Amino acid sequence: MIALNSETLSTLPASVEVFPYDRASLKAGIVHLSVGNFHRAHQCWYIDRLLSQPGNESWAFCGVGLIDDATERLKLEAFPAQDNLYTLTRYAPDGTTRHQVIGSMLDYLFAPADPQGVLARMADPETRIVSMTITEGGYNQDHATGSYRLETPLTRRELAAPTRPESAFGYIVEALRLRREAGIAPFTVMSCDNLRDNGVVTQRSVVSHARALDPALATWIEENVSFPSSMVDRITPAVLKEDADRVNMECGVHDRLPVISEGFAQWVIEDRFVNGRPALEKVGAQIVPDVHPYELAKVRMLNASHSMLAYPGQLSGLETVRDAIIDPQIGKLVERFMSLDVIPHLSAPQDMPLPAYRDLVIARFSNPNVGDRLARITGDGGSKLPVFLAPSWNKLVESGGTLDRMAFVLACFIRYLGGRTDQGAGFTPFEPALSEAQRKLAESWDTVFTMTVFESFTLDDTHRRMIREMAESMEQRGTEAVLAELLAAAPASA
Numbered sequence: 174m175i176a177l178n179s180e181t182l183s184t185l186p187a188s189v190e191v192f193p194y195d196r197a198s199l200k201a202g203i204v205h206l207s208v209g210n211f212h213r214a215h216q217c218w219y220i221d222r223l224l225s226q227p228g229n230e231s232w233a234f235c236g237v238g239l240i241d242d243a244t245e246r247l248k249l250e251a252f253p254a255q256d257n258l259y260t261l262t263r264y265a266p267d268g269t270t271r272h273q274v275i276g277s278m279l280d281y282l283f284a285p286a287d288p289q290g291v292l293a294r295m296a297d298p299e300t301r302i303v304s305m306t307i308t309e310g311g312y313n314q315d316h317a318t319g320s321y322r323l324e325t326p327l328t329r330r331e332l333a334a335p336t337r338p339e340s341a342f343g344y345i346v347e348a349l350r351l352r353r354e355a356g357i358a359p360f361t362v363m364s365c366d367n368l369r370d371n372g373v374v375t376q377r378s379v380v381s382h383a384r385a386l387d388p389a390l391a392t393w394i395e396e397n398v399s400f401p402s403s404m405v406d407r408i409t410p411a412v413l414k415e416d417a418d419r420v421n422m423e424c425g426v427h428d429r430l431p432v433i434s435e436g437f438a439q440w441v442i443e444d445r446f447v448n449g450r451p452a453l454e455k456v457g458a459q460i461v462p463d464v465h466p467y468e469l470a471k472v473r474m475l476n477a478s479h480s481m482l483a484y485p486g487q488l489s490g491l492e493t494v495r496d497a498i499i500d501p502q503i504g505k506l507v508e509r510f511m512s513l514d515v516i517p518h519l520s521a522p523q524d525m526p527l528p529a530y531r532d533l534v535i536a537r538f539s540n541p542n543v544g545d546r547l548a549r550i551t552g553d554g555g556s557k558l559p560v561f562l563a564p565s566w567n568k569l570v571e572s573g574g575t576l577d578r579m580a581f582v583l584a585c586f587i588r589y590l591g592g593r594t595d596q597g598a599g600f601t602p603f604e605p606a607l608s609e610a611q612r613k614l615a616e617s618w619d620t621v622f623t624m625t626v627f628e629s630f631t632l633d634d635t636h637r638r639m640i641r642e643m644a645e646s647m648e649q650r651g652t653e654a655v656l657a658e659l660l661a662a663a664p665a666s667a
């Protein structure tokens with residue numbers, strides 16, 4: 174197998190596509206905070222295609238790792254060894270596979286080791302956009318009020334020593350302060366996370382962080398920085414060692430950090446950039462005045478359906494999203510959830526009829542080669558459920574709609590926190606947003622609904638009882654049996 178770096182690019186097997194541009198002629202106009210697989214499969218792929226067209230040389234990425242953990246440390250070793258190149262393998266639903274090398278990330282900086290280097294890069298006039306994928310839980314929001322939490326230990330540390338930031342918000346505020354002080358035009362801040370109004374949420378976090386330090390800086394940010402909202406979409410599974418070995422074998426390239434995705438991609442962006450922007454419309458992104466309806470449809474249909482299938486799927490002992498969606502019962506649950514519980518409460522974006530979008534989502538979940546594990550979807554439910562499920566739950570409560578499909582999945586979530594499948598196999602729920610104390614609350618029916626994850630759900634005693642009864646029933650009879658009962662009672666899909 175051929176090692177991957179700038180020198181070997183021209184010797185890679187013909188089946189691996191390589192970009193046509195000269196990386197030496199590019200500039201990193203975008204600093205991206207937190208370089209996860211999704212960022213590398215989505216935004217880096219779009220920009221890679223844009224850089225392949227002449228005239229766009231100033232829009233490459235400089236990636237920044239924010240968190241000091243084993244995965245980030247691996248990147249710190251692997252990226253420089255590969256000149257920040259990596260392979261992306263895309264599996265289309267019809268079985269077609271495409272391998273390509275992505276060259277749009279020119280540099281990679283590891284913030285915990287070099288915070289000043291990162292700030293200098295963000296304050297450099299060449300940086301015109303700061304984008305980020307810091308996960309739904311990364312916005313440091315209070316679930317009940319939506320406000321930015323100033324009292325968390327991390328934020329307190331940052332506010333006490335603003336020139337040594339740790340979080341995305343600490344970095345953005347300090348970099349904007351440096352730019353303002355030096356008379357350099359600000360950058361646009363672009364969130365690429367699955368949040369409703371991700372631009373508005375980002376603005377709130379940045380401005381709140383700044384206001385706690387210096388109200389004049391906060392006002393300057395409000396007046397001079399833009400925070401476009403966006404809808405981002407491409408299913409990007411976690412890549413375990415066995416997956417990396419497989420794609421490396423398939424394409425004949427030895428990549429220490431390969432990325433895998435589906436063929437589909439969508440990026441809808443609001444056109445509000447204060448310091449220029451890449452012409453992403455040339456490579457299929459949709460630039461629109463109002464991204465809101467797209468965001469709502471994506472988060473409440475695709476992301477929510479992921480959660481709807483993943484908790485019962487994992488408890489039933491299934492492994493992948495495909496396994497779950499082709500399970501006749503879980504498939505029916507998801508279909509009815511979208512048709513009956515969500516679509517009636519959404520207004521469709523002009524070019525995205527919702528029943529067709531529902532069918533597309535189901536087809537994408539059924540992709541036989543992507544291999545997206547349920548554990549990736551169930552993980553971080555503590556941050557995802559308030560964003561993906563709570564708005565639809567609350568709509569149903571408000572409109573007197575049928576709650577049992579969603580109540581069933583909330584019951585599954587509570588059982589998932591117990592870390593045991595119906596067959597008795599143990600697993601460790603990955604819940605970075607739930608503290609020990611929060612997890613303790615999940616152990617008793619007297620306290621479970623006081624967990625922060627439920628704060629954004631409108632829950633009365635009847636709802637709590639319904640969820641509890643479903644969970645207890647599942648403990649006795651298994652997930653599939655309770656689901657069968659629920660589907661038998663529910664109305665046929667619209």
Ligand code: CS2
Nearest residue numbers: 405406407408409476479550
């Ligand atoms: C998933 C998303 O994390 C999740 O629960 O729903 O990562 C999803 O795969 C992406 O948003 C697809 O664009």
